Amino acid sequence: MATNARIVSYARAFAGLFMRDLYVLRREMFPFLIRVAMNPILFLFVFTYIMPHMSGGATLSPTAGSGAGPSFSTILLPGLMAVGIMFSGIAAVALPLAQEFGITREIDDRVMCPLPTGAVAIEKICFSAVQSAIAAAIVYPLAYYIPSTKPITHVTSWPFLIAVVILASLTSGALGLTIGTTVKPQQIGLIFGVVVMPITFLGCVYYPWALLDKMPILQHGVLLNPIVYMSEGLRGALTPALPHMNAALVLLMLLVFLSLLTWLGVKGFLRRVIG
Amino acid sequence: MGTENGHNAIVSIRGLRKTYDGKPPVRAVDGIDLDVHPGEIYGLLGPNGAGKTTTISICTTRALPTAGSVVIDNIDVVKHPSAARRSIGVVPQYNTLDRSCTIWENIHFHCLFFGFSRAEARARTQQLLDQFHLAEKANSYPAQLSGGLAQRVQIARAIAHRPKVLFLDEPSAGLDPQSRIAMWEIVQGLHREGITVVLTTHYMEEADELCNRLAIVDHGRILVEDTPAALKNSVGAQTIYELDLHEPVPDLQQKLGMLSGVTAVEDTPRGIRVLARTCDGLIGDIVSTAQSSGLRDMRVTEPTLETVFIRLTGRDLRE
Known part of the structure; x- marks a missing residue:
């Protein structure tokens, strides 16, 4: 086949896979929305609405006594968006893959598309990124309107915001692919305890990275966590008044993690589907 | 290519x-x-x-x-x-x-x-x-x-x-x-x-x-x-003829064994079993040979792929 014809053929197969995923997502919109919205709604409701309203709640509030400091809701907004993005990657790729490898083997048919097998895995990352971006768009208004003290947001650079959201979304898909192809299907439930919870809590979601400066080991250790760059990138893009990492560094590190996780994920995918 | x-x-x-x-x-x-x-x-x-x-x-x-x-x-x-x-x-x-x-x-x-x-x-x-x-x-x-x-x-x-x-x-x-x-x-x-x-x-x-x-x-x-x-029809595949007889006839086995294509003749509780390579006209010869010895019934089992497999490997297909 001539190179051009081959590229057209690949593109159509890729588009077909993408359309199938969109179609299924559209039909399962309601569970998707619940999944995306529940975590931030509860988190915001408890920590930024209930607690500030409790009698004596001021002492319980994470930002108690900080007075002129940033409100907790401002810190949380980019962090919860990052969690939404990351979590969608796991839910859109890792969990379905575990099921397909373990039980249904539906993946065997998808692999028979007239497309290099690695591209089937890349399609999963791309489609997952769409879900992550939607998740980010859903979390933003929740994080803005639920807290009793409104967060202060300000976009200084739209291109940077868009770049961060796209890179973070793709990285999450690649993370989901890596997890879904590495972990044994019967152990996928463990992933929440072993991977998702630690990278969330140590991902500068609930605190800016710069404020870890009193704990240098922790501050340097968390740099291995891709969620850190998602949270910090969104912090830089949406709440620039807070301390945040350098924009160029964030983009670079997201690219590094995207490349690394895509490589690992595609390798794992090929190992699982090609005997 | x-x-x-x-x-x-x-x-x-x-x-x-x-x-x-x-x-x-x-x-x-x-x-x-x-x-x-x-x-x-x-x-x-x-x-x-x-x-x-x-x-x-x-x-x-x-x-x-x-x-x-x-x-x-x-x-x-x-x-x-x-x-x-x-x-x-x-x-x-x-x-x-x-x-x-x-x-x-x-x-x-x-x-x-x-x-x-x-x-x-x-x-x-x-x-x-x-x-x-x-x-x-x-x-x-x-x-x-x-x-x-x-x-x-x-x-x-x-x-x-x-x-x-x-x-x-x-x-x-x-x-x-x-x-x-x-x-x-x-x-x-x-x-x-x-x-x-x-x-x-x-x-x-x-x-x-x-x-x-x-x-x-x-x-x-x-x-x-x-x-x-x-x-x-290949490698030792055999057609099996099961003959039911009224009563045992002493020299029938020998006579059947002389027919061309027949590879083995065995006694069974109801009569005689003839194993033979597939070849034309054998069934007529068997019937005419056995008829005078009180043939009651006959069943023919064609060779199957299973018998071929068993001959080739010594094992059953489903083992």
Whole structure:
């Protein structure tokens, strides 16, 4: 086949896979929305609405006594968006893959598309990124309107915001692919305890990275966590008044993690589907 | 490409080997050569673990060989898997239908994957649903289908992009007898349309009924390859004549043993059993020889592929 014809053929197969995923997502919109919205709604409701309203709640509030400091809701907004993005990657790729490898083997048919097998895995990352971006768009208004003290947001650079959201979304898909192809299907439930919870809590979601400066080991250790760059990138893009990492560094590190996780994920995918 | 392989063959396998790493390493395919001609139904018959599924997996780009080549429709499937996938349709042993999509969507999206326009995909889907009597189930989900129906959908989907070769891996595994016969009819229908079919099975009736040619496979090697009829006439395959007699006749055994083609004569509680190579006119000779000795009844068992397999390996197919 001539190179051009081959590229057209690949593109159509890729588009077909993408359309199938969109179609299924559209039909399962309601569970998707619940999944995306529940975590931030509860988190915001408890920590930024209930607690500030409790009698004596001021002492319980994470930002108690900080007075002129940033409100907790401002810190949380980019962090919860990052969690939404990351979590969608796991839910859109890792969990379905575990099921397909373990039980249904539906993946065997998808692999028979007239497309290099690695591209089937890349399609999963791309489609997952769409879900992550939607998740980010859903979390933003929740994080803005639920807290009793409104967060202060300000976009200084739209291109940077868009770049961060796209890179973070793709990285999450690649993370989901890596997890879904590495972990044994019967152990996928463990992933929440072993991977998702630690990278969330140590991902500068609930605190800016710069404020870890009193704990240098922790501050340097968390740099291995891709969620850190998602949270910090969104912090830089949406709440620039807070301390945040350098924009160029964030983009670079997201690219590094995207490349690394895509490589690992595609390798794992090929190992699982090609005997 | 592929000129060194059998010309005219649409599927051409040469020196195929596949070893799975492990302790000890498992040699699943151990040097298979075969050619499948366009338009024929070719069977790989053998017990479980003989290497049939591995061979099909390599042919359909889902496994990489340790050595050897597979050329399908002049495309080397190992070197150009994504191009080769256009020429092949696959129905694996297990149900791989997309559980999130209806039957209609399963076929429709398959067409889109292979570059059909939406209108073409719609038309092709409708045509296949009609052809396979699935129109009523168009809006059902795979989980709502019986095993036989799910398999019919899988076959319809596998040929939706008009592949030249259809691979069926153990197509009757888990099917009830009625669904199995329906599946045979579908395969014969596709054969009439000109699709080449390669199937694996461990049911000799299936191989016998469906295949134009077949290879008997064991331990990753082809033991023999021929038409079912020729195989049954080959290597020691025997027709068995069971004679029921009124009472034992002393010299009948000896007389029957002298007939040409007869290889053995045994006593049975009801009379005599004659084992013979298949040859014309023998049945008349046996009847006329035994008639005067009080022949009450006679049953003839033609040689089966199972007897061929047992002769070749000393084992039963289902062991």
